[in-house]
Amino acid sequence: MERRFVPGNARLLKELNQYQILDALRRHGSLARSELARITGLTPPTVGAITAALLADGLLLEGEGLPAASAGRRAVPLSLNAEWGVAIGVLLSITRAQVLAVDLGGAVRGRAEFAVRSGAQPGEVADGIAAAVQRVVAEVRPRRVIGAGAALHGLVDHAGGVMRFAPHFGWRDVPFAAMLAERLELPVVADNDVRCMALGELWFGAGRGVQNFVCVRVGTGIGAGIVLDGSLFRGGRALAGEIGHFTVDLNGPLCHCGSRGCLETVASGPAIARRAGMESATAVARAAEAGDARALQALADAGTHVGVAIANLAKTLDPELVLIGGGVARAGEHLLAPLRRAIAAHALDQRAVVPVHPVALGDDAAAVGAAALVLERFFRGGAVPAVLGWMGRH
Numbered sequence: 001m002e003r004r005f006v007p008g009n010a011r012l013l014k015e016l017n018q019y020q021i022l023d024a025l026r027r028h029g030s031l032a033r034s035e036l037a038r039i040t041g042l043t044p045p046t047v048g049a050i051t052a053a054l055l056a057d058g059l060l061l062e063g064e065g066l067p068a069a070s071a072g073r074r075a076v077p078l079s080l081n082a083e084w085g086v087a088i089g090v091l092l093s094i095t096r097a098q099v100l101a102v103d104l105g106g107a108v109r110g111r112a113e114f115a116v117r118s119g120a121q122p123g124e125v126a127d128g129i130a131a132a133v134q135r136v137v138a139e140v141r142p143r144r145v146i147g148a149g150a151a152l153h154g155l156v157d158h159a160g161g162v163m164r165f166a167p168h169f170g171w172r173d174v175p176f177a178a179m180l181a182e183r184l185e186l187p188v189v190a191d192n193d194v195r196c197m198a199l200g201e202l203w204f205g206a207g208r209g210v211q212n213f214v215c216v217r218v219g220t221g222i223g224a225g226i227v228l229d230g231s232l233f234r235g236g237r238a239l240a241g242e243i244g245h246f247t248v249d250l251n252g253p254l255c256h257c258g259s260r261g262c263l264e265t266v267a268s269g270p271a272i273a274r275r276a277g278m279e280s281a282t283a284v285a286r287a288a289e290a291g292d293a294r295a296l297q298a299l300a301d302a303g304t305h306v307g308v309a310i311a312n313l314a315k316t317l318d319p320e321l322v323l324i325g326g327g328v329a330r331a332g333e334h335l336l337a338p339l340r341r342a343i344a345a346h347a348l349d350q351r352a353v354v355p356v357h358p359v360a361l362g363d364d365a366a367a368v369g370a371a372a373l374v375l376e377r378f379f380r381g382g383a384v385p386a387v388l389g390w391m392g393r394h
Contacts, residue, residue: 015380017042018050022059022379025080026104027208030063032075051078059084059104080104085144087378088133089371090180091151091193092116092125094168094220099132100364101140102371106204108364110140122163122174130183146378147187149370151196152176153221158238161190167256168220189373193217193366194241195232197325197359198225199376200369202232205360206323214319215359216243217366218306218335219281219326222264226317243309244268263309267302269328275301285331299331300338307342314343314354325359325366332358 020040025031028039037047054060061081082105091098094116101110112132116125129150137145154166161177177190191199198215201207207215207227215225222244226233233240244264245257252261265271269281276284276298287295310322322343328335340356347353359365 014050017046018054019380021047021050021054022080025060025078026203026379030077030079032077034075036078082107083143085146086140086142087146087371087374088136088148088184088186089151089196089367089369089374090129090133090148091196091367091370092129092153092176093193093366094153097125097129097132098364098367099129099136100367100371101136101142102368102375103142104375106368106372108368109142110136112136120169122171122176122179126176126179126183129180133184145186147189147374148180148184149196149373150177150180150188150190151193151366151370152190153193155242156190156192156238158189158191158195158234161188187374187377189377191232191234191370191373192223192225192238192241194223195225195234196369196373197366198227198323198369199232199372200361200365200367201323201359202227202230203372203375204368205365206357207321210321212317212319213321213323214310214313214317215323215325215365216306216310217326218267218269218302218324218328220269222268222306222326224313226319228317243313246309246312248305248309263305267305272298272302272328281328281331285328285334288331288334296334299334302328303335303338304342306335307339308346310339310354310356311343311346315348319354322354322356323359324356325362329358 021036024036024039033047033051037044051060055062059081060078063077063079082103084104086101086103086109089100089102096113096115099112100108103109112135114128114132152163153168155164157164161175163171163174163176165172177188181188194217197217201215207213211230213227217223224241224243226241245259245262247261248263248266249261253265254260255262255265272281272284273279276294278284278287284295284298288299324336336356344353361368
């Protein structure tokens with residue numbers, strides 16, 4: 001049913017209704033106006049007025065007629081104009097920075113990447129990212145740049161765009177979104193990297209159409225992005241999903257967070273490499289592929305630990321799906337098979353063991369999700385007025 005607000009909230013109502021229409025087209029593709037009314041619960045006149053304005057802005061396209069459900073005129077479908085503009089998605093991980101230009105349909109139109117040196121300071125990294133954005137935009141030459149999103153390492157205050165604690169960098173309370181916004185002269189929104197990974201999969205990957213799922217990154221660190229009822233769940237203090245700091249051994253190794261026996265100390269990439277006696281998790285994966293027994297055992301042990309953590313999370317959240325990403329996930333079934341066995345062994349109901357699959361967007365998932373942060377705000381906040389005249393100044 002269409003929601004009704006008092007007159008003072010007319011603008012909010014319009015924005016919410018517009019978001020419903022844009023989101024329906026994003027999720028379903030081409031739809032006739034009658035289908036939009038049915039899916040969103042909005043009245044046909046409301047759908048007509050909003051889509052007319054969006055067509056005038058160029059944000060929607062009108063295509064060839066769909067087959068009529070019954071005798072009569074063919075319905076004219078509407079769809080998002082993916083080329084209307086791009087959102088910039090940035091991933092700042094422990095070792096690298098990645099910049100993507102992502103269109104409204106989730107396609108990557110341009111990319112750049114550079115290594116982040118150990119000991120780099122926030123200003124240096126922000127300068128490097130700004131330069132990479134300039135290169136990507138010069139290459140792609142999009143019609144519009146809507147804004148930039150940043151997927152950041154560590155504990156991130158999404159509302160303020162602040163890196164509260166980035167343990168591998170040793171940074172605390174860094175206003176990284178504001179630093180990027182100043183350099184780019186663009187609106188910038190930020191979140192934790194694994195939550196962005198989950199959002200990328202929700203909008204454009206294996207999580208499309210799934211209302212409740214968990215996205216787990218296994219790499220140098222371990223974390224989870226949680227989607228509940230179709231939206232990211234951040235928690236009261238934006239700490240939700242820090243499964244890498246689940247305690248798995250009270251007397252275990254000291255973790256960089258200050259606790260002992262965290263999941264990261266036994267199942268992260270560095271922990272896997274130490275267990276196998278090799279220089280990196282990538283080397284372990286290669287050795288496992290060649291049949292090396294120590295490598296296979298190290299990956300199996302890590303998969304088991306992560307599987308137990310996910311089983312405990314599943315008992316709390318009851319997700320429909322678990323997606324696995326991150327560098328260690330490239331080991332494939334050497335990691336995923338023992339992980340699935342551990343989940344099944346610790347499930348409450350063997351008839352409903354949560355399925356586990358790799359992320360669909362691969363290494364681009366977090367940066368695409370950072371761009372989706374921008375698109376989510378843009379779709380909610382309006383069409384042309386939300387866009388700054390950035391292209392004309394650069």
